[in-house]
Amino acid sequence: MNSKIILSNVLRFVLILLVQVFILKRIWLEVDGRPSFQVLAYPLFLMILPSKMPRIALMLLGFLLGILIDLFYTPMGLHAGALVLLAYTRPWILSFLAPRDGYNMNHSPTMKRMGRNWFLKYSASLLLLHTFFYFSLEAFTFAYIYEILWQTFTSFAISFIFIIIFMLVFNPED
């Protein structure tokens, strides 16, 4: 991993953190007297970390980003918990969606490297997992499964739009 990749990931970490806690946190819509979704675009950082990154490093980075975001939300640990779970499942999703001739281990799974269709599938599955983890952890029990699924679905739809916009605007290579 050369220094350029490290630098761009560090910048992305800071940028995503700031955008999430100062802008996206404040977007919500009231349906039936109750806020119905949250915009959770920060999993994008974990999605486009380099392919060869080991699981432990993914989980530690996810934990760090999650805890920093959690400082701005009241129940501590929710974002970190969901992100660590997501980091643990990322290698599985990557191997599940592996192209026929495998990945180039020096690249990152970005839209520019892997193509638009592949990236849409990949980011959608990770984001869906993340929103589901997040709202399950928030409810702390599956007794509210319908509310969990409803919030998962709405938040996923909104967050996905933001992730795609970020990818189209910046379109990073690694």
Added chain:
Amino acid sequence: MGSLLQLFARFGNLLTLLFLEGICLMLIVQSGPKQKDILLNTSGLAVNAANERISWLRSYFSLQQQVADLKATNTQRHNARPETRYDNVLVKDTINISDSLYSYIAATVITRSIYGANNTLILNRGGAHGVEKGMGVICDKGIVGIVADTSRYFSKVISILNTKSRVSASVISQKTTPKKNNDTFGVLVWENGSSELANLTDIPRYHEVEVGDTILTSGYSFAFPKGHPIGIIESIPGSDPVKTSMHAIRVRLSNDPIRAEHVYIVKMDKQKKEDLLSIEKDGGYEQ
């Protein structure tokens, strides 16, 4: 040692996952249901200061509405001043009986959670301004919550939109007939759901209540003065599924606790509070 390293090489990923998730779950449990004040202790002043700045910026967008609200409140306050009234009070004693029982500390909400079942707010007033645990928080149109914890410059409030919140409330019926008691009181609770509706429990079935009746604070606690508006009865679905001798009552809150921006912390006069506590402790009936 060697076998330990071998173990880590094999299960390292899983162990890291379990370790990190353990930390997260511990944090969630501590700052969630137990209301332990992790946020105030860990995020510290820097984050709160940033939030305060953002909140300050945001308040510009609702400025017009707030000015109108404040003007209305000011008018009411001015009308309530003794100077504006004809004084017909007879002075019977040298003891001044009209000094205030409650005073108010104005505060601004700087951050809040509004999505979950256990919502909290952070206010920009703390121990340095005289805020203490257990004080009530109101806004002009209704009640907001109860102070759960304070740091030097900030305080954390359990919103009434929190499944742990319990507020003593009384029902004032529209028509006062001999059969209807005006002094009925129950407990206002909230269950995860709409932010506009709460439940009133512990009103016995033999008390007649009807849709449209007003709900006010009862004054049976130190947190809220008597007679501050809470809401009106939205519907009476029937009897309480658990306590069948009680009504199940849905209350439409008169304020919007999610959007409350400028709030007042209710501070009961310390001397009178101690006085009241001492008479309660003595029991009154015993000698």
